[in-house]
Amino acid sequence: MPSLKDLKNRIDSVKNTRKITKAMQMVAAAKLRRAQEAAEAARPYAERMDAVLGNLARSAAGSPTAPLLLRGTGRDDVHLLIVATAERGLCGGFNSSIVKLARIHAQKLLDAGKTVKILTIGKKGRDQLRRDWSKHFVGHVDMSEVKKLGYTNAHDVADDVLARFTAEEFDVATIFYSEFQSVMTQVPTALQLIPAKFDGAAADDTAPNYEYEPSEEEILADLLPRSVATQIFRALLENAASEQGARMSAMDNASRNASEMIDKLTIQYNRSRQAAITTELIEIIAGAEAL
Amino acid sequence: MADTMQFDLVSPERKLMSVEATSVVVPGHEGEFTAMPGHAPFFSTLRPGFVLVTAEGKETEFFVTGGFAEVSETAITILAETSVPRGEVTREHMDDLLAVAEDGIQKAAEHHRPALAQRANDLRFARDQVAND
DSSP states (O other): OOOHHHHHHHHHHHHHHHHHHHHHHHHHHHHHHHHHHHHHHHHHHHHHHHHHHHHHHHHHTTOTTSOHHHHOOSOOSEEEEEEEOOSOOOSTTHHHHHHHHHHHHHHHHHHTTOEEEEEEESHHHHHHHHHHHGGGEEEEEOOTTOSSOOHHHHHHHHHHHHHHHHTTOOSEEEEEEEEEOOSSOEEEEEEEEETTOOOSOOOOTTSOOOEEESOHHHHHHHHHHHHHHHHHHHHHHHHHHHHHHHHHHHHHHHHHHHHHHHHHHHHHHHHHHHHHHHHHHHHHHHHHHHO | OOSOEEEEEEOSSOEEEEEEESEEEEEETTEEEEEOTTOOOEEEEEOSEEEEEEETTEEEEEEEOSEEEEEOSSEEEEEESSEEEGGGOOHHHHHHHHHHHHHHHHHSOGGGHHHHHHHHHHHHHHHHHHHTO
């Protein structure tokens, strides 16, 4: 049986924990709003880019002179997995679920006899993968200094990836991130970057017959690298929103658990106090009767 | 025929401008062109330079480093990698861009060099324009 003082201390400490988790939840909520706005603002560019590329890619598909980024190297032996996670923890299963998806994917590739290379973005993913996958690591992008995620960050990552592609270090690149759906749900997603894939964008027959300057193929060659950067940017933005959403609900749970614990401890505290008073009274009465 | 068209300037991070414009001058890959309402559907990549938008009698100018423009009869959309209002472009900023571009030429493979040299040239030209402001 813990003493009254111990109980009091524990109640106080849990109260402090609750204060912290509540504050973190509020901060996450504010950051989430900003992250969502950023993701929203980036949408027009990405959508136009996709539509234009989809159109161009359809006409260039199958052509033997199509850019390598579109038709691939013709092999799929070496896979580059870009695992984008957060720099920070305390956000529920956010980081783990991305890493888990990447792990399953990597294992499948290994079993099929392919070579796997891993590029990590964000500290948490690297830490989790380090134990059993560190020999596959080819690089890490540190985002801990980044206060506000900008296009330049994504551009730098894309440059790195494209340089590796040009150096024929890999054949297929896939990025792993978490798609933001709501505060409660974030879906870990794998998106193939190289060779570029355009699905869903059904042929837009209403699109006017554009005249292209320079030629369609040159435009395609110019746009594909940009599209890689845009897609990485989008993944990072989704990730940022997901992270804050996950943290918000994790901290909400933590606050609720702390409240429950405080209630339980308070009841225990009151009971012990009552018991102590009763014992004292019995002692006094017994003493008086003995006289 | 309408005498204005929808003009959108979009960067990867946000929409920078969205107005009804009467004419837009665009630094296209094969040279500068002016898009006005009723222009034939046209698609071009951009080179570093200035986009001049005329809307409601006012002129606005942006510096863009690259991207592409999509022109249709009723709308023009510019997807620019980076764009800065002309008034905010500084000489130092341009010098930095130029330095990066020139650095790139040295590192690039042989067959990429002409394109990169062209880009550096465009930047140099744009810088001189800023310097003359």
